Amino acid sequence: MNCTEFLANLTDYFDAKTASSLRSELEQHMADCSHCYVTVNTTRQTIEIYRNDELFELPESIRTKLQQAVLIKCAKMKENKGRKI
Numbered sequence: 001m002n003c004t005e006f007l008a009n010l011t012d013y014f015d016a017k018t019a020s021s022l023r024s025e026l027e028q029h030m031a032d033c034s035h036c037y038v039t040v041n042t043t044r045q046t047i048e049i050y051r052n053d054e055l056f057e058l059p060e061s062i063r064t065k066l067q068q069a070v071l072i073k074c075a076k077m078k079e080n081k082g083r084k085i
């Protein structure tokens, strides 16, 4: 799966009805591609805002820690550039 295919299937990733085979393909691409990983996290946050009343609200401190962890992870991934995507 490449980035174009990933983005084409991105909405399916958040759909509970999506087949687990496609879901694992998407997760595999995300593990290797920091760009798509960030995209998914941004999209997820946006969806959380829309579904706010259906989701358990994370305390702000935990949310901030999670975002920092993601940023650190992305920075590390960028250092590993040169890997073929």
Ligand SMILES: [Zn+2]
Pocket (backbone or CB within 6 Å): 002, 003, 006, 029, 033, 035, 036
């Ligand atoms: Zn990608």
